[in-house]
Amino acid sequence: MLGGPRAVTGPGAPAWPVTTPEDEEAVLGVIRSGHLTSMSRGGSEVQALEREWAAYVGVDDCVGVSNGTAALTLALAAVGVGPGDEVLVPALGFIATAVAPLREGATPVFVDVDPVTFNIDPAAAVQHISPRTRALLVVHLHGLPADMAALRALALAHDLSVVEDAAQAHGATWRGRRAGSLGDIGTFSLNPTKNLASCGEGGLVTTDRSELGDAVRRRRQFGESLDDGRQRRYVSEVVGWNEKMSPVQAAYTRSQLRRFDAAAAARDANVRRFHDRIGGLPGVTVPSVPQDATHAWHILRYRFDPAPLGYDDVPPPAFRRAVQRALVAEGVPLTHYQLLPLPAQPAFALDRNGSNGSGSSEYPQAAAVIEETATLQKVHLAPEARPALDTYADAFEKVWENAAHVVKYARQVPYVPPWAAI
Numbered sequence: 038m039l040g041g042p043r044a045v046t047g048p049g050a051p052a053w054p055v056t057t058p059e060d061e062e063a064v065l066g067v068i069r070s071g072h073l074t075s076m077s078r079g080g081s082e083v084q085a086l087e088r089e090w091a092a093y094v095g096v097d098d099c100v101g102v103s104n105g106t107a108a109l110t111l112a113l114a115a116v117g118v119g120p121g122d123e124v125l126v127p128a129l130g131f132i133a134t135a136v137a138p139l140r141e142g143a144t145p146v147f148v149d150v151d152p153v154t155f156n157i158d159p160a161a162a163v164q165h166i167s168p169r170t171r172a173l174l175v176v177h178l179h180g181l182p183a184d185m186a187a188l189r190a191l192a193l194a195h196d197l198s199v200v201e202d203a204a205q206a207h208g209a210t211w212r213g214r215r216a217g218s219l220g221d222i223g224t225f226s227l228n229p230t231k232n233l234a235s236c237g238e239g240g241l242v243t244t245d246r247s248e249l250g251d252a253v254r255r256r257r258q259f260g261e262s263l264d265d266g267r268q269r270r271y272v273s274e275v276v277g278w279n280e281k282m283s284p285v286q287a288a289y290t291r292s293q294l295r296r297f298d299a300a301a302a303a304r305d306a307n308v309r310r311f312h313d314r315i316g317g318l319p320g321v322t323v324p325s326v327p328q329d330a331t332h333a334w335h336i337l338r339y340r341f342d343p344a345p346l347g348y349d350d351v352p353p354p355a356f357r358r359a360v361q362r363a364l365v366a367e368g369v370p371l372t373h374y375q376l377l378p379l380p381a382q383p384a385f386a387l388d389r390n391g392s393n394g395s396g397s398s399e400y401p402q403a404a405a406v407i408e409e410t411a412t413l414q415k416v417h418l419a420p421e422a423r424p425a426l427d428t429y430a431d432a433f434e435k436v437w438e439n440a441a442h443v444v445k446y447a448r449q450v451p452y453v454p455p456w457a458a459i
């Protein structure tokens with residue numbers, strides 16, 4: 038930041054996803070086989086992936102779909118969410134979660150998040166329940182399962198369906214059970230940026246309730262029921278679109294799945310080693326994992342506070358921005374994940390000035406997380422990420438040794454919140 042040599046040198050973080058010759062062969066095998074649709078006779082790669090993922094998650098049924106967003110809309114439709122209904126959605130997260138209820142004609146009702154786990158706050162959720170509330174859309178943000186005990190109790194008390202958005206939480210566990218098996222129905226994304234990748238797009242829906250799985254299967258295929266081995270009848274029982282998965286993508290994901298546990302174990306070890314180093318620096322809060330859960334480490338989010346360094350007068354947002362500026366200059370690719378709370382997205386604005394009154398003030402925790410934290414994305418996902426993470430830890434230590442310079446920057450440069458800079 039001040040013109041000296043960067044702390045991070047070398048080849049940088051390994052690419053994600055890692056594609057092996059076996060993955061390439063799996064994809065070529067599908068192309069050569071000619072079984073290019075998910076409905077191909079003889080059982081397609083999609084059906085094989087569905088069976089394997091159901092077994093992995095520990096549920097009875099899994100349905101492959103076109104992407105994680107389609108998985109969400111299909112899951113909401115399956116539990117009966119429709120026009121006039123309200124769905125509780127966390128105020129911090131990815132836009133797909135917020136728009137999914139809208140595509141079913143329902144209204145997302147935003148709920149503030151917990152400042153430590155970054156997941157939906159069950160106590161805040163209670164405040165937003167109305168006679169129209171139909172479902173609770175729980176996101177296991179960044180790979181940490183949400184507080185399912187409190188959320189399931191809430192759902193039970195108010196007769197709500199629980200839909201898990203596990204797009205960032207493949208393999209994460211809560212009380213020994215995997216994400217995607219903790220509610221009525223769960224959804225996953227296989228986007229190449231996620232912990233389990235396809236070679237393009239893809240999504241998976243998991244459930245123990247066969248009627249919900251059947252509902253998703255019908256709606257991904259024009260509302261038709263297809264019986265294996267029987268001729269297609271072209272009868273649409275419900276309104277459905279085309280949201281099927283390609284066998285090419287399923288074959289790639291199946292091949293990735295064989296290495297999934299090994300990759301997750303390496304990632305866990307690498308991330309813990311990194312956190313052991315930077316978590317000791319005053320004013321750095323690394324993600325904590327409750328006793329009864331495991332973290333999939335999809336995104337790493339760090340909170341920065343100048344008070345433990347003795348700079349009580351510096352506001353945490355200005356400190357975060359200065360720290361981020363310094364670390365990026367050193368070569369640590371810290372980024373924002375979300376510039377504004379979901380309800381403040383311009384897409385949801387109720388007037389032409391882009392204002393819907395749902396900005397930072399109504400969701401103080403979500404807003405504070407956005408102002409006071411920064412994230413690492415993708416760079417830590419590959420099993421070989423350890424050397425890169427070691428150099429990032431070196432950079433953190435260098436910046437902390439020079440905290441006085443960082444604080445000077447924080448004091449001098451006028452601060453604007455991330456959403457004001459859009």
Ligand SMILES: *Cc1c(COP(=O)(O)O)cnc(C)c1O
Nearest residue numbers: 104105106131133204226227228
């Ligand atoms: C990625 C993601 C989605 C959407 O998945 P796509 O496959 O990109 O459609 C939904 N929810 C969350 C939390 C995500 O991270």
